[in-house]
Amino acid sequence: MNIRGCIYTLMAATMWGLIGPISKFPMEQGLSPIENAFWRAxxxxxxxxxxAYRKSSLKIEKKDLLPVLVFGVTGVTIFYGAYQLAVRDVGAALASVLLYTAPAWVALMSWLFLGEKMGCSKVIALIMTVCGVVCVSMGPQLFGNATTIKFTWFGIICGLTSGFTYALYYIFGKTFLTRYSTPTVFLYALPVGAVLLLPFFEFHHKTSGSWACLIALALICTYGANSVYYAGLKYLEATSAAVIATFEPVIAAILAWLWWQEKFDWTGYLGSMLILGAVMIIVRAGRKQEKTKKECPA
Known part of the structure; x- marks a missing residue:
């Protein structure tokens, strides 16, 4: 495995892991989660x-414009907004874990819409994901365990919604990210996503600390993370990069504990391991599927 590719991907996972913990600082100073999402976009x-301007990658074909704008709605408006609401209502650590239900959503949608096979391993992974979500969300209530992570069912739904819309990045990317660079796609998707967030919040006074956090969300967690992740893909297989990227919720959980004293009970840790274990199974199944296609082309 290429060391440079591993370092780039770990950097991306670390940057993404900062989203939840950093987002809580502006929220503590009165900013709404949706305003956080707006400024990030x-x-x-x-x-x-x-x-995109520096790379002269500003153009997009007219026939692709509508799908890219729809991606702006799902991949920016809904995804960014839902994730921020999840951070507010269930905490940075749990929001990051729920985000990683995305591979299970991908497996399900690929089976329904792309005709990919749903093998035994993917079915097991889906069951593990469901069990993991039940553990992290209902465990404290069912078993009466003490935990410092308080949540609402709205927050759980937002976390699952963020996982679902994050999964759409894969479905969308199968078609468009092979034809356009990431800066080109986000050049058109981000402003649409940001504008559609405007009706859902009122601008709040921001301190210099809040502005610093908002800029960090945009520069480090959005632009920087995507840039180094795709740089890493030049040296790694997508499968390997996906496995390394699961370091993200680990970073989020550690920082949420250090900065905000968020802590799971044993059911939360069990659920997190089930969800991340399901990610590994789905990634491994995808790798085997790709290998089979190469060895036995149609």
Missing amino acids: AIGWIFFAAH
């Missing part, structure tokens, strides 16, 4: 636009 667009 709006400021992030500046960096992607500069990158």
Whole structure:
């Protein structure tokens, strides 16, 4: 496995893991989760636009414009908004774990819409994901365990929604990210996503600390993370990169514990391991499937 590729992917996972813990600072100072999502998209667009301009990658075909704009709605408006709401209502650690239900959503949608086979391993992974979600969400109530992570069912739904919309990145990417660079896609998707968030919040006064956090969300967690992740894909197989990227919820959980004293009970840790274990199984199944296609082309 290429060391440089591993380092890039670990950097991306670390940057993504910062999203939840950093987002809580502006929320503590009165900003709504949706305003956090808006500024992440709006400021992030500046960096992607500069990158696209520098690379002369500004054009997109007219026939692809509508799908890219729809991606802006699902991949920015709903995804960014739902994730921020999940951070508010269930905490940074649990929000990150629920985000990683995305591979299970991908397996399900690929079976329903792309005609990919749903083998035994993927079925097991889906069952593990469901059990994991039950553990992290209902465990404390069922077993009466003490935990410092308080949650609402709305927050759980938002966390699962963020996982579902994050999964759409894969479905969308199968078609469009092979034809356009990441900066080009986000050049068009981010402003649409940001504008559609405007009706759902009122602008709040921001301290210099809040602005620093919002800029960090855009520069580090959005532009920076995507840039180094795709740089890592030049040296690694997508499967290997996906496995390494599961370091993200670990980072989020550690920082949430250090900065915000968030802590799971034993059912939360069990559920987290089930969800991340399911990710590994799905990634491994995908790798075997790709290998079979190469060895036995149709």
